[in-house]
Amino acid sequence: MKIFKLITLGVLAVLMTSCIDWDYFGLSPKAEILAFEVEGQSGTSTIDSLARIISVPVNESVGLDSLKTTNIQTSSLSTVLPEVGQAANFADTIIYVVTAEDGSEVNWKVKAFRQTAEVQIENSNFDSWYDQTLRWLGVNYTYPTPTPESDVLTSRIWDTANRGAVASFVDGGNTTPVDRDGGKYARLESISVPIYNIAAGSLFTGYFTDDMPPNASNPRSNTHFGISFGSRPISISLEYKYSPGTEYIENQNPSTGEDECEIYVLLQKRVDGQRYRVGTAWHRSKDTISSWTTLNLDMQYGELPAGYPSYMGLNQNPGEEEVDWADPNDVPTHILVVFSSSALGDTFTGAVGSVLEIDNLQLNY
Structure with a gap:
């Protein structure tokens, strides 16, 4: 039984080893922003991948003029500027530039908006x-x-x-x-x-x-x-x-x-x-x-x-x-x-x- 368990573990470990998240030969052109968070955020950011626009809800008690990003997830092997942790004036639209592995660049517009304090979690009725x-x-x-x-x-x-x-x-x-x-x-x-x-x-x-x-x-x-x-x-x-x-x-x-x-x-x-x-x-x-x-x-x-x-x-x-x-x-x-x-x-x-x-x-x- 112990041998069976060890073999099964080994098979699962091999099968589930994480790989880069696409099947692509050569340098990748992907420059997506997959997740975006700032301090003082009150809910989940909405990411429009077609329009390259991100809307970030921020608590109504938080000032927008100097907020740090706390999490930016981009496509594998890409980079983003400004980097995570840099403060920006989110009272205005901020441009974030994602550079893909192949060197191509994509501009993303990030907008913050104030959200009332009485926030619910989306899909908390578990219907979807x-x-x-x-x-x-x-x-x-x-x-x-x-x-x-x-x-x-x-x-x-x-x-x-x-x-x-x-x-x-x-x-x-x-x-x-x-x-x-x-x-x-x-x-x-x-x-x-x-x-x-x-x-x-x-x-x-x-x-x-x-x-x-x-x-x-x-x-x-x-x-x-x-x-x-x-x-x-x-x-x-x-x-x-x-x-x-x-x-x-x-x-x-x-x-x-x-x-x-x-x-x-x-x-x-x-x-x-x-x-x-x-x-x-x-x-x-x-x-x-x-x-x-x-x-x-x-x-x-x-x-x-x-x-x-x-x-x-x-x-x-x-x-x-x-x-x-x-x-x-x-x-x-x-x-x-x-x-x-x-x-x-x-x-x-x-x-x-x-x-x-x-x-x-x-x-x-």
Whole structure:
């Protein structure tokens, strides 16, 4: 069995080794901007690849005359000027020049606009989903997106770990859309998979990388949590159902225990590569919720008072470390929304058959 697992891991590692994102001989002419973020941003940038125009929503409390870019993703082997981290006067239209590998240049116009403080996350009713093909395996999976034509990982608002599930030969993944009242909702299921024995269903703001297979010592390394966000909700609400499974697995091995679902929203302020926790709203429970129920969670700003569970404290996972609590009056720069059918799924722990269903996430102001 150990030999089989090692062989399977080796095959997956070879199959899923990331390559440059096009099939092209010679120097590439691609000069796209795939993702664009500035400090003080309140939502996701809109990128018009045909017109070469990028619209950036900025919190209404932030001045536009000197904003630094915090993230610019361009086509592979291309460069961009001004570079990431340089401040610019976004009260005017800024020209960013992307130089392709072949030396050709493309001008992109970037405009910032003020957005009201009461911002919702796009597609938070989970009605819009997009079918994607994992080309090297020839299998399909789906993820929720408000812009089906966009397939750039780093520009995704919502994503799942379905690419990891289908790499384990689970057709379609384990986070899927289900019809409801003329729309859809998200169904997350913890399933049995080769090698790791369990894979929790997950849905989150951010994106799941193409690096495979998942790192057993740090499985969260495949997930980049959080999107740009600059508002201060007082609470969140959503509709949900939960049914914990009975086949419990702990750290990849059969065990005894009770599974729990995980639902949380974190607000962060990211400055100079450091992450500070601004706000926390969290729900972890083993209770069976058999019919659609509204869950309300208050947003706690600043440091959590004594008595809160330790898992709600500052994140210390490698690559995600939060260095301190922010001032409770700070405006965040990012929001992390995470749903999981097994709270400890990132350590390959939970119960096969646990199902979390979610719909209609709302940020309340």
